[in-house]
Amino acid sequence: MVVYVLRRLVQSFFVLLAVSLVVFVAVYAVGDPIELLVSAEATEADRQQMIARLGLDLPLWQQYAGFAVRALHGDLGTSFVHxxxxxxxxxxxxxxxxxxxxxxxxLTCLLGISLGLVAGLYHDRALGRSLMGGSVLGFSLPNFWQGMMLILLFAVWLHWLPAAGRGETVEVFGIPFSLFTRDGWAHVLLPAVNLALANIALVLRLTATGVMEAKTQEYVRFARAKGVSERRILTRHILRNILIPVVTVIGLEFGQLLAFSTITETVFAWPGMGKLLIDSIYKLDRPVIVAYVMLVTFIFVMVNLLVDLLYAVLDPRVQLQEASA
Known part of the structure; x- marks a missing residue:
């Protein structure tokens, strides 16, 4: 186990190195931040001074080498704008x-798994078919349009929930949290639902498919023949055996939502990392863009590692071999 984790961490380092190189070169090739940072009235001397101060007068390889050395010490650069x-x-x-x-x-875990169990258990009835058919909407609706419809319905027409912002926050250990206030929950519900709908549909279909397949397995028939209660069969035999692919999807989606919630945060003016990325792209704030992608890659790598380790907990048959990973 220890050797496996160490091997994955070494692999993660090289992944981060490769990503940093690709992103740094890609961001360098898009636009000139000096055009946005220096006013039109500035002299050529002021312009050249700004270029030198930001290190943009150096060749690309020197800029990247300097960035890589600083990154090893935890410095991912200073924002051009802020x-x-x-x-x-x-x-x-x-x-x-x-x-x-x-x-x-x-919401994805609660609704996706619960509705998926119902859809799988009653797949041959109207309820199951309706749930499976309705889940198609979760994949079909564009995220930005879906968010605007939620705002139109619940904020504009019904006046139940606010349309934008984070709401009232409470500091815990110096960190602001909005989930400890009623106003914060009112503000988070609409963007969270908008972010979760596609994943609820995905987990619902994945769970339902697993339940339909597991119901026909011999170990379920044997347990039913022994007189085991249906509730125990569902929780002990069916649910536990279908959790591995579900946990995989949820783990990957967690990392993906952290990284790519940009559309939802923009539509609902949610002051998170995604909105910061969009603002930084508009302003060509290269250090923020590169640092964001590096952080997102690190999150993905760690989530994948945790999901792999969780396999062994959910299913004893899954072993993390030191000889082969």
Whole structure:
């Protein structure tokens, strides 16, 4: 187990190195941030001074080498626009995005697995067919249009929930959280639902398919023949055996939502990492963009590692061999 984890961590380092190189070169090739940072009235001397101060006068390979050396010491650069370390700027936005994703994943687990069990158990009835058919909408509706419809219905027409912002926050250990206030919950519900709908549909269909397949297995028939209660068969034999693919999807979606909640955060003006990324792209704030992608890659790598380790807990048949990973 220890050797496996160490091997994965070494692999993760090289993945981060490759991603940093690709992103750094790609961001360098898109636009010139000096055009946005220097006013039109500035002199050529002021312009050249700004270029030198930001290190943009160096060749690309020297810029990347300097970035890589600083990154090894935890410095991912300083924002061109805000003048503070890029990682500090991103960390300030993490609590808002984490709260949004946490509520979205909670809704995904609660509704996706529950409705999937119902759809799988009653797949030959109208209820099961309706759930499976309705889940198609979760994949079909564009995320931005879906968000605007939620705002139109619940904020504009019904006046039940606010349309934008994070709401009232409470500081815990110096970190602002909105989930500890009623106003915060009112603000997080609409963007969380918008973020969760596609994943609810995915988990619903995955769970239902697993239940339909598991119901026909010999171990379920044998347990039923022994007189085991249907509730125990469902929780002990069916649900536990279908959780591995479900946990895989939920784990990957958690990392994906943390990284790519940009559309939802933009539509609902949610002050998280995704909105920061969009603003940084508009302003060509290269250090923030590179730092964001590096952080997102690290999150994906760690989530994948945790999912692999969780396999062994859910299914004793899954072993993490030290000889082959």
């Amino acid at each position: 003048g503070i370390p890029a990682i500090e700027l991103i960390v300030q936005r993490i609590p808002a995005t984490f709260e949004l994703v946490l509520v979205a994943i909670g």
